[in-house]
Amino acid sequence: MQMELQNLSMTYPSGKQALHQINLALKAPSLIGLLGPNGAGKSTLMKLLVAALVPTQGRILIDGRPLEQEERQLKARLGYLPQDFGLFDELTVAQFLDYMAALKGLRNAGAAVQKAIQSVNLAEKANARIRTLSGGQRQRVGIAQALLGDPAFLLFDEPTVGLDPEERIHFRNLFSQKAQDRLVLLSTHIIEDVQSVCGQLVVMNHGSILFTGTPEQLIQSAAGHVGVFWEREAVRDPGLHITARVNTGQGIRCRAVADTLPAGAQPAEPTLEDAYLYFISREAAQ
Numbered sequence: 713m714q715m716e717l718q719n720l721s722m723t724y725p726s727g728k729q730a731l732h733q734i735n736l737a738l739k740a741p742s743l744i745g746l747l748g749p750n751g752a753g754k755s756t757l758m759k760l761l762v763a764a765l766v767p768t769q770g771r772i773l774i775d776g777r778p779l780e781q782e783e784r785q786l787k788a789r790l791g792y793l794p795q796d797f798g799l800f801d802e803l804t805v806a807q808f809l810d811y812m813a814a815l816k817g818l819r820n821a822g823a824a825v826q827k828a829i830q831s832v833n834l835a836e837k838a839n840a841r842i843r844t845l846s847g848g849q850r851q852r853v854g855i856a857q858a859l860l861g862d863p864a865f866l867l868f869d870e871p872t873v874g875l876d877p878e879e880r881i882h883f884r885n886l887f888s889q890k891a892q893d894r895l896v897l898l899s900t901h902i903i904e905d906v907q908s909v910c911g912q913l914v915v916m917n918h919g920s921i922l923f924t925g926t927p928e929q930l931i932q933s934a935a936g937h938v939g940v941f942w943e944r945e946a947v948r949d950p951g952l953h954i955t956a957r958v959n960t961g962q963g964i965r966c967r968a969v970a971d972t973l974p975a976g977a978q979p980a981e982p983t984l985e986d987a988y989l990y991f992i993s994r995e996a997a998q
């Protein structure tokens with residue numbers, strides 16, 4: 713499966729332009745991380761990809777054919793966790809997933825529900841009412857409904873919200889495993905969620921794509937723009953973006969990203985987080 717986004721723009725009826733001229737190719741199998749701060753346009757992009765919104769300009773091609781013509785086939789092989797996913801509080805986890813399986817028209821619904829429950833580690837809560845679940849458990853139910861029927865195209869909008877670190881690692885591994893033979897798109901503003909699992913990263917801000925490539929390429933692009941220095945020795949420059957301040961006892965040691973590092977700064981190897989912040993802060997400065 714391949715999706716191609718061509719000159720895609722989206723302006724909401726309020727007049728807010730959420731996406732500007734997006735060009736992007738998404739190709740299975742891969743796990744793609746969509747990274748960007750609040751309001752960057754990640755959710756809007758996902759809604760366009762699942763045909764929940766219609767772009768105001770541009771088009772989406774699925775295996776070379778326009779999305780409008782492929783909408784039914786796309787929806788039949790789609791699993792989607794929206795950001796504001798509503799659950800039926802009075803149903804049990806199993807009843808809710810049965811209902812979702814019926815909506816998806818799954819043939820072997822019972823087995824699909826069991827498999828989805830197992831995948832998200834909720835077996836012991838299968839007969840619990842949704843209103844009795846914790847925030848993280850509710851999020852797992854949302855992930856489970858997306859996984860129902862093993863869809864070929866999986867989209868998760870901020871899937872790790874409310875999950876504890878152990879659960880986040882579990883889902884990171886699950887998404888990576890699913891992506892072996894599928895297209896999995898994951899939106900987040902948490903770097904650890906995409907670190908070491910995503911083969912492709914798309915960094916967005918203000919409705920535009922700032923970077924697309926591998927995590928290694930993103931890190932490489934910040935080489936020479938990360939440094940550490942003593943706070944008392946540095947000149948305050950508006951282009952300097954401090955990413956860490958450590959009180960060492962001998963003074964405050966700062967780590968920062970910048971186009972031009974302060975004189976005397978000691979260069980440091982960029983991390984993925986440094987590189988991401990470098991892109992976002994550069995755009996803000998322009």
Ligand SMILES: Nc1ncnc2c1ncn2[C@@H]1O[C@H](COP(=O)(O)OP(=O)(O)OP(=O)(O)O)[C@@H](O)[C@H]1O
Nearest residue numbers: 724726728730748749750751752753754755756757
């Ligand atoms: N229905 C809507 N009507 C008007 N503006 C909207 C609507 N939905 C989103 N927006 C605006 O479009 C922009 C992009 O929003 P979007 O939800 O796509 O961003 P996001 O990257 O998913 O953010 P977050 O990480 O906070 O979820 C924001 O400025 C937002 O306020």
